[in-house]
Amino acid sequence: MQVLSKIADRAFAVVDRAAHGCLVRMGDTPVARTAEIAILRSLFLAFLAPLIAAPLALSMILSPAVALPLGVSVVVAVLLISAVSALAVLRLRSPDGVSDMTDLSGPGLPLEACPGLVLLLDQNATLQSAGGRDAAHYIPYLREPLERAFAEQVHVTDRIAFVSAFDRLRQGDDAAMVELRLGRPVSGSDAGRFMNVRIDLSARRDGRGQFAGVVGVMRDITADVAARAELARMAGEVDQANDAKSRFLAAVSHEMRTPLNAILGFSDILVGEYFGRLENDRQREYVHLIRQSGGHLLSVVNAMLDMSKIEAGRYELMLEPFPVAEAINECESMLGLQAREKGLTLTSRLGRDLGEVTADQRALRQILINLVGNAIKFTEPGGAVTVDAVIEGGDLKLSISDTGIGIAPDKIKLLGQPFVQIQNDYNRCYEGSGLGLSLVKGLVALHGGRLTMTSRVGEGTVVSVTVPADGSGAGRDNGTEDGNMIEFPPRLKATVDRAERPQEERLYDDAKAKIA
DSSP states (O other): OHHHHHHHHHHHHHHHHHHHHHHHHHSSSSSOOHHHHHHHHHHHHHTHHHHHHHHHHHHTTSOHHHHHHHHHHHHHHHHHHHHHHHHHHHHHHSTTOOOGGGGTTOTTOOGGGSSSEEEEEOTTSBEEEEEOTTHHHHGGGSSSOTTSBGGGGBOGGGHHHHHHHHHHHHHTOSEEEEEEEEEOOSOSTTTTOEEEEEEEEEEEEOTTSOEEEEEEEEEEOHHHHHHHHHHHHHHHHHHHHHHHHHHHHHHHHHHHHHHHHHHHHHHHHHHHTTTSOOSSHHHHHHHHHHHHHHHHHHHHHHHHHHHHHHHHTOOOOOEEEEEHHHHHHHHHHHHHHHHHHTTOEEEEEEOTTOOEEEEEHHHHHHHHHHHHHHHHHTSOTTOEEEEEEEEETTEEEEEEEEOSOOOOTTTGGGTTSTTOOOOSTTTTTOOOOSOHHHHHHHHHHHTTOEEEEEEETTTEEEEEEEEETTSTTTTOOOOOTTSOOOOSSOOOOEEOOTTTOTTEEEEEEOOOOOOO
């Protein structure tokens, strides 16, 4: 059956090409109409049986030498008369001789009103007719398009994409879209150029639902392709600049730590007066300031180095089980003196079931120190800073709350960017490099965690960090729920429910950090 079907398809294709050639030579239009070709095909099929039966019937009356040519002539004559009559009736219904493709977009809509180039392909992807408002723009890129497989017009590397899209329509899809390149066949300065086009293909089916061909609308997307290439080039340059910046920060950080170690070491010797007492208190004060400034600069350099490692994907987490309560107590002991000197109350509240967690112990301590240090720095004397820790649903949740100055809604969106501080009348006098929160978000992201912030101006801020307690989030691809990657350095995003909380800002962000 398949062999017979293929033979029939080939026979129909031969008949269609012959009918198309005759109509083009007879008519005043360069493109034959599909309806006329269909009529001629139907008539040919209808007269196949009489073409054999008529000579046989006449041979019973006349001699075979006379019956054979007479019968064939009569049948062919009747076929030609029927074909001319059918074509005349069809053309009387459309006196302007407009191709039946004009009916594809609706009654009364001429094909010349359609933008781009409209193509009519048969079941074998052979171009039967073409037209459209911008046909003159596309014709130079097509080589004798009529009665040729359209795939021959396409760049050789794009033919598979076109054939695949056409086959999907043949298999039952209603529409498909494909981007191709058409090559200019002429010689001269334009030789070798290509036109980038997008073709929207729609399947045509007969009354029985059988695949009858394809209608395609071609549009020039050369400008779009050029814009994509330019965007890709600019994105590559941005990535290179970002990598160069990261390498620069890492190199500068390493170079600065060497002299800083000498400054801190010798200032420690002078502060301890190991090689003799200093002459007066002013000298001791100056040496103490040198030691204090060197220590602050070293902390900034270390933060820059950690940021560079995270951004470059070279920050390696050392996961190990450890009691999280000890890390919180160490942080409280380390920063307790600073809080007391400022007149603050630093306390911690630990859950009863708080035991060991699997994480990078150094990174978790750095998260706590940075967040608690920020809370102390931006809380006025007499206030309180509280650290809460609890295990909820297999996750470790750390909350650092304070009664500090809070953050204004229009400023909170700037948080999380490296070297950015919120400058206003409250905290303009506070020191800091602006790296703390950005570093915290990067470390939280490496653990597969989440950072949440709630703040009210004049009332305080609550920062919550949630990470998997078993370390399963480390190395996990942390994108947003819709699959979009979050840029690094991480930037906090604000969503405000002004109807219920006019002065409150809530920030939910799954920061994305590169992982080695």
